[in-house]
Amino acid sequence: MARTKQMKSDQWTETRHQVLSNLDIIAVYKELGVEGIGQNNGEWVPCCAFGKEDRTPSAGINVSRTIQRGQYKDFTSDDHAMSLFDFSIKVGRFGSYFESLSYYAALAGVPIPKAKHPSDFVEPVKYNSALAATWFHVKPPITERAFLAAGGCLAKSGKEREVRIALPVYGSLVDKETEIPIGWIIWHRLGVNLKVKNGDEYSDVKMKTVAGSESGMIGLHGLKNIRQSKHWGIWSRIGMFPTFIFPMHGRKAMPVMPNIFPLPATTSRW
Numbered sequence: 599m600a601r602t603k604q605m606k607s608d609q610w611t612e613t614r615h616q617v618l619s620n621l622d623i624i625a626v627y628k629e630l631g632v633e634g635i636g637q638n639n640g641e642w643v644p645c646c647a648f649g650k651e652d653r654t655p656s657a658g659i660n661v662s663r664t665i666q667r668g669q670y671k672d673f674t675s676d677d678h679a680m681s682l683f684d685f686s687i688k689v690g691r692f693g694s695y696f697e698s699l700s701y702y703a704a705l706a707g708v709p710i711p712k713a714k715h716p717s718d719f720v721e722p723v724k725y726n727s728a729l730a731a732t733w734f735h736v737k738p739p740i741t742e743r744a745f746l747a748a749g750g751c752l753a754k755s756g757k758e759r760e761v762r763i764a765l766p767v768y769g770s771l772v773d774k775e776t777e778i779p780i781g782w783i784i785w786h787r788l789g790v791n792l793k794v795k796n797g798d799e800y801s802d803v804k805m806k807t808v809a810g811s812e813s814g815m816i817g818l819h820g821l822k823n824i825r826q827s828k829h830w831g832i833w834s835r836i837g838m839f840p841t842f843i844f845p846m847h848g849r850k851a852m853p854v855m856p857n858i859f860p861l862p863a864t865t866s867r868w
Contacts, residue, residue, distance in 0.1 A: 609711045613703065618668040618682065620706035623661050626682065627670070630689055635659070647672045648689065678799070693813030694781065716810040720764055720782045721754040729787055733763050736789030749818035755784050755808065763787050767814040768821055781811025 624635060624643060634646030634655045642658035648670075650656075660669040660679070671679035680688070683698040692698040703710045727742065729752055734742055745765075753764040763786070766779035784806050786792050791802035815821060 613708060613710050614681075614683075614699065615665075616708045617699065617703050617706045619663070620708060621668070621682075621702060623659060623668050623682070626702070626705075627659050627685075630686060630691055632657075632659070632670075641666070642671070647674060648685075678801075694807045694811045696810045697812055714810060716781045716808045717779060719755055719808050719810070720784070721759070722751045722764070723754060723761060725752055729761060730763060732788045733785065747819035748816055749779075752787070753782075753784070755782075761787060762792075765816050766818065767811055767816055768818070769812060769814040780814050782808040783811070783816070784808060 624638070627645070628635060632645050632648055634644075634652065636644040636655055638661055641660055641662035641664070643661055644655035645657050645659055646652035646655050647657040650672075656674045657670065657672045660666045660671070666679065668682035669679040670682070670685045671677075682702070683692075683695050686692050686698045686702075687695065692701065700710060725746075730742065730745075734740060734745070745763075749766045751764050752761050754760065755762055755764065762784045764782055764784045767781035767783060769780040784792070785804070791804060792806050793800050794803050794806055
């Protein structure tokens with residue numbers, strides 16, 4: 599089993615290397631909105647820090663043929679350099695690492711290894727209110743009722759197979775007979791950060807999108823009832839998530855949202 603996992607890991611490492619080697623890294627970052635890109639005089643090409651007022655380029659893009667190729671680094675911050683795939687997620691181009699890698703692999707003409715379905719990494723377990731209680735306590739005004747209506751559950755995930763809070767992601771309107779998620783998002787059930795490994799380092803994240811997940815919507819109850827709704831609530835968020843709508847039956851909101859949990863104005867009515 600360990601040998602099989604190592605082989606799969608090596609396959610993905612080689613795939614990422616081939617993708618980055620084949621891509622015109624500078625052209626890709628320009629398409630992602632990075633400005634002020636300077637001349638290629640070394641491993642790091644200077645550019646303006648993304649999302650900042652930056653008259654003098656204070657960031658850089660790595661164009662070397664080393665393991666750092668494709669990384670973006672803001673040299674005025676304490677943040678670590680991030681890969682092209684992570685950067686594309688940060689700026690809102692893609693919803694998951696797998697989605698980003700798949701897109702750039704196709705652009706680079708590199709086949710990717712057959713991926714597991716995201717549900718293969720999540721093992722739902724019998725729901726226990728006591729195990730989830732702390733998460734609801736630290737995540738007000740999310741309620742247990744809204745969470746369960748959205749398709750939420752407790753599930754084992756990760757190498758340690760710890761029980762975590764999990765929400766399914768759907769790609770379109772949901773019929774009762776075809777409730778097949780295209781992704782999952784997980785949280786620590788105590789509301790603390792999760793440890794996620796990036797290369798040889800670990801970082802803390804508030805929530806994690808399960809490998810293989812695609813961009814979609816969260817809110818099973820709202821998705822099932824969307825066709826019957828006569829009234830709609832609209833909410834817009836500045837950042838990496840787009841505007842979305844949720845149907846309303848009278849004064850009751852049916853949450854439908856892209857890769858994030860119901861907003862407070864919605865869940866507070868449950």
